[in-house]
Amino acid sequence: MTGERPDPVNIQAAVSGSDGKERALEVWLWRAERAGWAVTVQSRAVSEPGDVCAVVLVEGLRYRIRHSPRLRRRMGYVEVPAGEHFAATVARMTMGEPAPVEYVWEFQHAAWAEPVIADGW
DSSP states (O other), rough: OOOOOOOGGGGEOOGGGGGGHHHHHHHHHHHHHHHTOOEEEEEEEEEEEEEEEEEEEEEEEEEEEEEEEEEEEEEEEOOTTTTHHHHHHHHHHHOOOOOEEEEEEEEEEEEEEEEETTTTO
């Protein structure tokens, strides 16, 4: 690897909310290791309620890995005419026919790291 490694708090892995915390943790660990960090999982919380997946140790510093809405994404919504199947609207759009599309910003689920700061800091 060349260049400087990204800080672990800057490693974000887009993982669907339906994929679950186990998959989110796996993807974040893979990205961190690929970035050149030595990561050790201290405790897992993938089956517990909440958005915490695990606590990890990254070269001496502790981080909580979370899975929650975090990444900003632009989403397009197409208004389907009454009585028409969505696939028919999409097919018409691919043929160049216009369709009303509304674009909005939404948050997408991601796995991300949060430093564990000791009390009193």
